[in-house]
Amino acid sequence: MDKAGYHRDTWAEIDLEAIRHNVEEIKNHLKDKEVFAVVKADAYGHGEVEVAQAALEAGATTLAVSILDEAIRLREHFSNVPILVMGWTNPEYADIAAQNNITLTAFQTDWVHQANEHLTDQDLSIHLKVDTGMGRIGIRSVEEAYDVIRACDRTNIFITGVFTHFATADEPDFKYYHQQLGAFKQWLKQVKPHLPDSITVHIGNSAASMRFPNDMYDGVRFGISMYGLYPSKHVKEEQTILLKPAFALYSRLIHVKKIQKGDAISYGATYRASEDEWIGTIPIGYGDGWIRKLQSINVLINGQKHPIVGRICMDQCMIKLDQSYDVGTRVTLIGCEQNATVSMDDVADHLETINYEIPCMLGKRIPRYYINM
Ligand SMILES: Cc1ncc(COP(=O)(O)O)c(C=O)c1O
Missing domain, CATH: 2.40.37.10 (Lyase, Ornithine Decarboxylase; Chain A, domain 1)
Incomplete structure (x- = not known):
């Protein structure tokens, strides 16, 4: 955070105890699943380093961001914590990610070829993004997944995770959520035999993790509710877990x-x-x-x-x-x-x-x- 504005009578106060409380609440709710603290966009405006620190203290295991620069900044403060960039990164920067032990998101075969050309001496870890209905980024078919997996063969690029993202998990009607979940299950059933056993599967945002804890595979990407805010009025009314605004x-x-x-x-x-x-x-x-x-x-x-x-x-x-x-x-x-x-x-x-x-x-x-x- 630059210092612009410290000599003024307007300020924000961020309660790190609230962050820790919210992470602990979701951890209890999910029993043994991993919590990825989503700290992109300067931790939704709360301050990435301080929030990341509090989330890790409360038991989050991975930091998730949107762009490589956010990951690099966090790496300076957290040398051993897994960091995932959830957005698309230009493959030109693959080596920077590898050197900093930062996991990137991938879903295109050309991307894998290009990233591999830029890698020097370090392995690159990637999570495969599957588009089950968000329509933003990701593999849309099993065949595309096979192509990306094949592209990683004999490279220093290793698939360590698989994920998707829900478009409507916070809405009153669960139909589209179940449609996406069904599509993901089908996809994973066919693709999993071609992936290492150790991959981490994570599909849920705050809404899905609060409402459908049993669907959440290995972990959740917990964003808005880590900050003590409910993703929608419907989820707020359900009060599955009691959040503290930070x-x-x-x-x-x-x-x-x-x-x-x-x-x-x-x-x-x-x-x-x-x-x-x-x-x-x-x-x-x-x-x-x-x-x-x-x-x-x-x-x-x-x-x-x-x-x-x-x-x-x-x-x-x-x-x-x-x-x-x-x-x-x-x-x-x-x-x-x-x-x-x-x-x-x-x-x-x-x-x-x-x-x-x-x-x-x-x-x-x-x-x-x-x-x-
Ligand atoms: C891919 C991805 N995962 C997880 C999240 C966290 O979502 P939420 O803030 O609703 O928990 C976001 C946020 O937009 C996201 O883009």
Whole structure:
């Protein structure tokens, strides 16, 4: 994390005890299966190194990321932990992965040939990705799998794992999930005899691992719920396991004033006071990922909800206060205060998106501080 933003009154607090709790919960739920901690995209905006450390302490065994650079950064901190890149990596970089003992994802014969040309003295471990219905990346047939397996013959590329990814595991209707699972089982039955006995099979994300623990083969790739967030409202209602959210977002009032009835607030003068009102300013805006569509969402002061009024600026926004507060008073944008909560889900609902997107979009200018390390 670069240091931009450490001298400011807006910050995120990441509770590493919550991360550990969530990993332990899924481990108990899954009994003896492996947990891959999904820490791509800077651990969904929570901070990759700190989250990875907490997840490993709680019993996760592998770190899963999306791109090679994420894996290389983690390798600098975790010299012996298995690291899997789940996305497509240009085969030109196969040797960098091999030298760093990083496992890549593969599903194309040409990729195997090209990667092999780039390898020098180290073996490369790969996991085969099977597309059973996500339609993103992966082998779609048994024949394609045989071709990739054959391409690995007499190379220094070794298949150590096989995986697929579900498109609808978080939805109320299980039909498509079962269709994908059935397709995977069929595929694996035919392909497994051609693979080493020791391969690791992992198919589940958070939703599948919570809802269908018995389908999960050797391990799960646990992402959103490691951060204490449920992948959907349906999964949240089921409460299969009790998660603790890890991310809170705070700011402080940096200016407080009384305005008169009819006075305007912010660009466009779109907000007009309907009576004399107290207005507070906080130093966060769309330059931090606190985007303009968050206008009118509530924030918490002293456990009370107060709405953001007027357009959100790049670096600041204004709040309608119920009374005067001191400059320096803490404002909770995401988190709990006394008996009130503004959750990540509330912010996602306001933006008509999913909770995954929110911590990812809160930029590096917001420093992440860690508690319960
Ligand atoms: C291939 C793959 N596996 C696992 C995950 C983790 O999913 P979730 O965050 O829903 O647990 C992701 C996340 O998008 C993914 O792309």
